[in-house]
Amino acid sequence: MYSKVISCSILGINGVLTYVEADSSNGLPNFSMVGNLSSSVKEAGDRVRTALKNSNIDIPAKKVTINISPADIRKDGTSYDLPIAIAILKSLEMINNRIIDDYAFLGEINLSGEIIGVRGVLSMVSQLKKEGIKGVIVPKDNEQEALVIEGIDIISSNSLTELIDIIKDENTFYNKKRPERKEEIIDNDYQLDFKDVNGQVALKRACEIAVSGFHNIIISGPAGTGKTMIAKRIPTIMPELTIDEAIEITKVNSIAGILVKGGTLVRKRPFRSPHHSISVTSLIGGGVYPRPGEISLATCGVLFLDEMPLFSRIAIETLRQPLEDKYITINRLKGSFSYPANFLLVGAMNLCPCGHYPNRNKCKCSEVAIERYQRGISKPILERMDICAEASSINYSDIAFNMPNESSLSIRKRVMEARKIQKERFKNYTDILYNGQMTVNEIRKYCVLNKEDSDYLKQIFNVKKLSARTYHKLLRVARTIADLDSCEQITKKHLSEAANYRGLEEHIYA
Amino acid sequence: MHKNEYKNIIKRYKIDEENYPKKLKNINNPPKELYVIGNLPDENKKTVAIVGSRNCSDYGNSIAKTIAKSLSLNDIQVVSGLALGIDSSAHLGSIEAEKETFAILGCGVNICYPSYNYNIYNQIIETGGGIISELPIDTPPLPYNFPLRNRIISGLSDIILIVEAKKQSGALITCEYALEQGKDIFAIPGRIGDILSEGTNNLIKEGAYIMTTIEDIYERLGVICDKKLSINEKDEERLDYFEKLIFKNLTYDLKHIEEIMIATKLPIEKCFNVLTSLQISGYAESPRINYFRRTI
Numbered sequence: 001m002y003s004k005v006i007s008c009s010i011l012g013i014n015g016v017l018t019y020v021e022a023d024s025s026n027g028l029p030n031f032s033m034v035g036n037l038s039s040s041v042k043e044a045g046d047r048v049r050t051a052l053k054n055s056n057i058d059i060p061a062k063k064v065t066i067n068i069s070p071a072d073i074r075k076d077g078t079s080y081d082l083p084i085a086i087a088i089l090k091s092l093e094m095i096n097n098r099i100i101d102d103y104a105f106l107g108e109i110n111l112s113g114e115i116i117g118v119r120g121v122l123s124m125v126s127q128l129k130k131e132g133i134k135g136v137i138v139p140k141d142n143e144q145e146a147l148v149i150e151g152i153d154i155i156s157s158n159s160l161t162e163l164i165d166i167i168k169d170e171n172t173f174y175n176k177k178r179p180e181r182k183e184e185i186i187d188n189d190y191q192l193d194f195k196d197v198n199g200q201v202a203l204k205r206a207c208e209i210a211v212s213g214f215h216n217i218i219i220s221g222p223a224g225t226g227k228t229m230i231a232k233r234i235p236t237i238m239p240e241l242t243i244d245e246a247i248e249i250t251k252v253n254s255i256a257g258i259l260v261k262g263g264t265l266v267r268k269r270p271f272r273s274p275h276h277s278i279s280v281t282s283l284i285g286g287g288v289y290p291r292p293g294e295i296s297l298a299t300c301g302v303l304f305l306d307e308m309p310l311f312s313r314i315a316i317e318t319l320r321q322p323l324e325d326k327y328i329t330i331n332r333l334k335g336s337f338s339y340p341a342n343f344l345l346v347g348a349m350n351l352c353p354c355g356h357y358p359n360r361n362k363c364k365c366s367e368v369a370i371e372r373y374q375r376g377i378s379k380p381i382l383e384r385m386d387i388c389a390e391a392s393s394i395n396y397s398d399i400a401f402n403m404p405n406e407s408s409l410s411i412r413k414r415v416m417e418a419r420k421i422q423k424e425r426f427k428n429y430t431d432i433l434y435n436g437q438m439t440v441n442e443i444r445k446y447c448v449l450n451k452e453d454s455d456y457l458k459q460i461f462n463v464k465k466l467s468a469r470t471y472h473k474l475l476r477v478a479r480t481i482a483d484l485d486s487c488e489q490i491t492k493k494h495l496s497e498a499a500n501y502r503g504l505e506e507h508i509y510a
Numbered sequence: 511m512h513k514n515e516y517k518n519i520i521k522r523y524k525i526d527e528e529n530y531p532k533k534l535k536n537i538n539n540p541p542k543e544l545y546v547i548g549n550l551p552d553e554n555k556k557t558v559a560i561v562g563s564r565n566c567s568d569y570g571n572s573i574a575k576t577i578a579k580s581l582s583l584n585d586i587q588v589v590s591g592l593a594l595g596i597d598s599s600a601h602l603g604s605i606e607a608e609k610e611t612f613a614i615l616g617c618g619v620n621i622c623y624p625s626y627n628y629n630i631y632n633q634i635i636e637t638g639g640g641i642i643s644e645l646p647i648d649t650p651p652l653p654y655n656f657p658l659r660n661r662i663i664s665g666l667s668d669i670i671l672i673v674e675a676k677k678q679s680g681a682l683i684t685c686e687y688a689l690e691q692g693k694d695i696f697a698i699p700g701r702i703g704d705i706l707s708e709g710t711n712n713l714i715k716e717g718a719y720i721m722t723t724i725e726d727i728y729e730r731l732g733v734i735c736d737k738k739l740s741i742n743e744k745d746e747e748r749l750d751y752f753e754k755l756i757f758k759n760l761t762y763d764l765k766h767i768e769e770i771m772i773a774t775k776l777p778i779e780k781c782f783n784v785l786t787s788l789q790i791s792g793y794a795e796s797p798r799i800n801y802f803r804r805t806i
Contacts, residue, residue, distance in 0.1 A: 200768065202768055205779070358567070364565060365565070366564065367564070367565065367626075456790075460786065460790060463790050464789070500767075500782045
């Protein structure tokens with residue numbers, strides 16, 4: 001008999017409705033699986049048959065054929081085990097009711113018949129809901145993740161025997177108590193705070209502006225001055241996640257398989273700080289069956305590249321397109337996949353190989369070595385950094401004196417005010433949300449200067465020998481500073497502050 | 511980097527020729543012949559050699575550049591060795607003033623060593639200065655030739671100015687030759703414990719002239735300087751209260767915004783605002799991000 005069970009595949013970050021079909025007929029006993037399957041899916045046949053046997057279900061010797069359709073999408077992962085098992089049972093007429101037709105099945109099965117959690121449940125459940133599917137049966141491990149999506153019936157189980165008992169009878173099935181969404185402990189405590197950082201007020205201010213307007217920032221300076229310490233605290237001054245952002249982060253985490261077991265919505269902004277030996281593929285995503293890379297895992301949060309000149313040139317250059325588009329498309333033989341990449345880029349670098357420059361009493365690097373080191377970052381990447389700040393070498397007095405430092409909370413308040421203004425400003429735009437994303441057109445529209453201030457900017461321009469590109473950067477940053485100041489009009493004081501965060505590329509590539 | 515394009519304009523002066531610099535004839539072990547691209551220094555003009563450390567500080571760079579520029583504007587020729595650091599800054603200062611400057615090389619004149627200074631090499635020729643060497647064309651930069659060329663640097667000059675030098679710096683070799691040749695040595699003092707000023711401070715201890723303002727050099731040369739581009743007191747009266755407060759805190763050495771902020775107790779935004787206007791009015795400059803100093 002022929003049977004068909006609803007399931008779901010992952011393509012990029014989204015789910016795709018998939019059907020698992022089974023047919024059993026008389027003939028020489030045989031078990032075959034088709035439908036553009038990867039080896040982890042092909043192995044499902046062995047796993048499922050053994051698991052059924054160990055769940056005390058006898059499978060008669062018949063010719064069984066499994067197809068997973070649509071057959072033109074490459075199937076990967078282990079989430080097809082459960083729908084295959086159910087499809088076999090139905091084709092052998094062991095269970096036959098409406099539930100199997102109406103509900104989707106996701107889950108991996110091990111040989112003893114336990115149902116184990118899989119990757120990408122959030123994306124798949126949300127797709128299934130969109131497709132109008134009534135409900136989903138998921139592994140117990142993924143229950144809380146699936147429950148994030150409201151308006152779709154979720155049933156969970158951790159053993160095949162138990163599950164079969166539930167779905168055999170429609171009455172038990174519909175009367176069964178549904179799992180409840182656990183009271184969320186909103187864990188958005190980063191355990192870090194800007195008040196731990198003594199001194200470096202200039203850097204903190206630069207970070208505040210960077211976060212407010214979503215400007216990429218690069219921090220340079222001698223070793224041991226707290227560049228990394230400050231960068232790690234940047235997520236703490238970002239506004240709280242909206243539900244859409246949280247779902248997006250959770251989806252990516254789930255697909256990458258880094259969601260905590262039994263985990264639900266991610267409530268913290270990600271802070272990804274890959275090592276500088278990272279490959280292109282791990283940075284932007286990829287692989288034979290593509291998985292999201294660091295830039296996608298950092299979406300809605302911070303991608304921190306420490307010791308930026310040491311990263312491979314090719315890896316850094318690949319960031320150019322996602323920095324503009326806010327997503328990354330990976331093309332492979334099996335298809336092209338898009339992942340979100342809406343991250344704030346934070347870079348940090350020493351200024352010379354030994355790390356002591358500009359203190360020439362300690363730094364003995366030759367001028368050529370220093371320049372070569374600094375040119376480890378290409379000009380086009382530096383040009384995408386709106387804000388550049390250099391850390392000062394720290395004095396003992398700065399560390400020792402416990403001067404009251406501003407807490408992350410109070411900085412965040414100002415950031416949120418500035419974001420509110422931007423939300424209002426860009427309400428009619430779909431691709432622009434923050435000042436940092438403004439192109440020349442928006443700059444002309446929203447960064448209008450009066451005569452006096454425009455003359456002042458001209459003076460800055462001449463004295464600092466700015467290029468046309470830095471001119472726009474300066475205006476973008478000035479817009480954010482004015483927003484932080486709750487000023488409609490950009491004035492002299494905003495421009496004169498913004499002038500000090502100008503491009504590092506002009507120093508390095510003078 | 512081999513420069514063949516200049517090969518056919520290289521001039522050669524033998525020691526017995528008339529055009530051979532008279533100043534060099536008087537020194538011990540004068541070069542037998544000189545190869546020159548461009549010109550030789552004008553014998554009727556005063557000449558100052560500016561030398562110093564290759565790995566110098568920002569401060570050293572800007573001092574060397576400013577002094578060279580000021581000397582050039584007052585028609586005094588600047589001689590140096592085209593090395594990185596102080597030497598390059600000295601040449602650049604003269605080039606900025608669009609005046610001639612002379613580089614003495616330790617390799618053939620058609621070779622730009624270090625090749626990093628290729629731009630300066632070209633600009634020296636373009637601004638009417640000269641690239642000079644006693645070594646035949648195509649001689650590679652060999653280490654033992656460099657100390658020897660220092661005697662030509664000092665020989666061609668009336669005064670030798672050491673900007674920054676470590677305890678055992680090549681610049682000090684130039685000083686030894688200068689002493690031998692009876693030239694005046696000026697050194698710029700540094701702080702105690704500053705490695706880059708150990709050499710210059712020792713020179714002062716041993717009796718070199720101290721240069722604290724550029725007038726010291728003019729006075730020694732007997733030149734009246736009319737075009738001032740000076741390490742002068744800026745007119746503070748034109749500044750407003752905050753500008754004055756911050757300007758008083760600036761020095762000729764770079765200061766981080768943090769230090770300025772702590773010293774003036776002003777909020778960071780205000781510091782940035784004032785510093786930008788000081789830069790516009792020419793009182794301050796910011797050669798590195800977040801670092802500021804007085805314009806010299």
